[in-house]
Amino acid sequence: MKILVLNTGSSSVKYRLFDGVETLAKGLIERIGEQGGEVPDHAAALQRVMSSVDLEGLGAVGHRVVHGGAEFAGPTVITDEVVATIERLVPLAPLHNPAALTGISVARKLLPDVPQVAVFDTAFHQTIPPEGVAYAIDADLADRWQIRRYGFHGTSHAYVARQTAELLGLSPDDAKVITLHLGNGASACAVDGGRSVATSMGMSPLAGLVMGTRSGDLDPTVIFHLHRVAGLPVDEIERSLTRYGGLQGLTGDNDMRTVQRRRDEGDPAATLAFDLYCRRIKEYVGSYLAVLGGADAITFTAGVGENAPAVRAASLAGLSALGVTIDEARNQRGDRIISPENARVAVCVVPTDEELEIAQQVTAEL
Numbered sequence: 550m551k552i553l554v555l556n557t558g559s560s561s562v563k564y565r566l567f568d569g570v571e572t573l574a575k576g577l578i579e580r581i582g583e584q585g586g587e588v589p590d591h592a593a594a595l596q597r598v599m600s601s602v603d604l605e606g607l608g609a610v611g612h613r614v615v616h617g618g619a620e621f622a623g624p625t626v627i628t629d630e631v632v633a634t635i636e637r638l639v640p641l642a643p644l645h646n647p648a649a650l651t652g653i654s655v656a657r658k659l660l661p662d663v664p665q666v667a668v669f670d671t672a673f674h675q676t677i678p679p680e681g682v683a684y685a686i687d688a689d690l691a692d693r694w695q696i697r698r699y700g701f702h703g704t705s706h707a708y709v710a711r712q713t714a715e716l717l718g719l720s721p722d723d724a725k726v727i728t729l730h731l732g733n734g735a736s737a738c739a740v741d742g743g744r745s746v747a748t749s750m751g752m753s754p755l756a757g758l759v760m761g762t763r764s765g766d767l768d769p770t771v772i773f774h775l776h777r778v779a780g781l782p783v784d785e786i787e788r789s790l791t792r793y794g795g796l797q798g799l800t801g802d803n804d805m806r807t808v809q810r811r812r813d814e815g816d817p818a819a820t821l822a823f824d825l826y827c828r829r830i831k832e833y834v835g836s837y838l839a840v841l842g843g844a845d846a847i848t849f850t851a852g853v854g855e856n857a858p859a860v861r862a863a864s865l866a867g868l869s870a871l872g873v874t875i876d877e878a879r880n881q882r883g884d885r886i887i888s889p890e891n892a893r894v895a896v897c898v899v900p901t902d903e904e905l906e907i908a909q910q911v912t913a914e915l
C-alpha cells in the first residue's frame with residue numbers, strides 16, 4: 550500500500566512516500582517561519598509538499614501528532630472528534646500540535662477519500678506505571694486538569710529499542726534498553742521488554758533533558774520568580790523557556806554542531822552548555838539504570854545522538870562502576886556498537902526512523 554507520512558515538527562515538515570517499506574519519495578522543509586527560511590508558515594510548507602508528491606493511488610496518510618493526551622494508546626483513524634481532541638491538547642504542546650493540525654487539515658481537504666491516521670508521540674508511554682506519571686500535587690487539581698506526565702518521541706523510542714534488541718540478538722520482549730533521543734527536542738526513555746516504563750519529558754515536551762531551544766528540567770519556582778520578581782508576563786516566560794532556552798539560551802546557538810565548534814575554540818558559554826547538556830543525560834541514565842534494575846543496552850539516536858561522538862563519550866564518562874563504558878575508537882568510527890567486547894551494558898548508536906515506524910503502524914491499523 551502507498552502511504553504518505555507527514556512529520557510536521559515545530560519548525561520543519563518532513564515527508565516520506567512509502568510503498569510498503571520502500572521509499573518512493575521524501576523531503577524536508579526546514580526553518581519554517583524563520584528569517585531566511587524557505588516558507589512563511591506550516592500551511593505553505595504543506596501546500597508545497599502536497600504539490601510535489603505523486604498522490605496517485607495513495608492508500609493512506611500517516612500524521613505524526615506529538616500530543617495525544619491520555620486518550621490515545623495507539624494509531625487512530627482521524628475523525629472530526631479526533632481533530633477536536635488534538636485541538637484541545639494544543640496548550641500542552643504549543644510548538645507541535647498546531648503544526649500537526651495544519652497538516653491534517655491540508656491533507657483531509659486535498660484527499661477527502663483517503664484514510665488519515667494519527668500516530669501519537671505519547672501513545673508508547675501509556676504503559677508507564679502510575680507512580681511514573683503522577684506529579685505529587687493536589688490530586689483533585691491534577692485530575693480536573695489532566696496534569697500528569699505523558700512523555701513524547703514514543704515512536705522513535707519504540708523503534709530504536711526494538712532495533713537495539715535486534716542488533717544485539719536479544720528478544721525485544723525481555724530486553725532492557727535506555728534510549729536517548731537527542732534531536733532538536735530530546736528525551737530519554739527506559740524500555741523494559743518493549744514497553745516504556747519511564748521517560749524524561751512530562752506533561753509537555755519542555756521537561757527533562759537540555760534541548761536545542763528548550764530548558765528541560767527546572768525548579769517551578771523559577772517561573773514564579775520571573776513572573777513576580779522580574780515582572781515577566783507568563784507568555785513571555787513560556788517563550789523564553791521553550792524557544793530561547795536550552796543551548797540557544799546558554800550560548801545564542803541552538804545547533805549542537807556550532808556549540809561544539811565554539812567549545813573546541815575555548816568559548817566558556819559553549820563549554821558550559823555542552824557540559825550541562827551531557828551531565829543532564831548522565832543523570833537520567835543513572836536514574837533509569839535504577840528504575841530498570843540494570844540495562845542490557847543504552848542507545849543513542851537522532852541528530853545529536855547519531856552524529857556527535859563527543860556528546861556520547863561525555864554523557865557516559867565515569868560510569869564504568871555501573872558496567873557502562875565506551876570504546877573510543879568505535880565511538881569515533883561511528884560503529885553501531887560502541888562499547889567494548891563483552892561489556893556488561895552494550896552502548897549502541899541506532900539511527901531513528903520515525904517515518905518508517907509511522908508507516909508500519911498505519912499499515913497495521915488499516
Ligand SMILES: Nc1ncnc2c1ncn2[C@@H]1O[C@H](COP(=O)(O)OP(=O)(O)O)[C@@H](O)[C@H]1O
Pocket residue numbers: 558561731732733734761803804805806809851852853856857
Ligand atoms: N554532526 C553533528 N554533530 C553534532 N550535532 C549534530 C550533527 N548533525 C546534526 N546535529 C544536531 O542534530 C540536531 C537535529 O536533530 P534531528 O534529529 O534532525 O532533529 P529534529 O528534532 O528536528 O528531527 C541539530 O540541531 C544539530 O544540532
Ligand SMILES: CC(=O)OP(=O)(O)O
Pocket residue numbers: 558559615645670701702732733734735754
Ligand atoms: C516532542 C518533541 O520534542 O518533538 P521534536 O523533537 O520533533 O521537537
Ligand SMILES: [Mg+2]
Pocket residue numbers: 558732733734851
Ligand atoms: Mg525530531
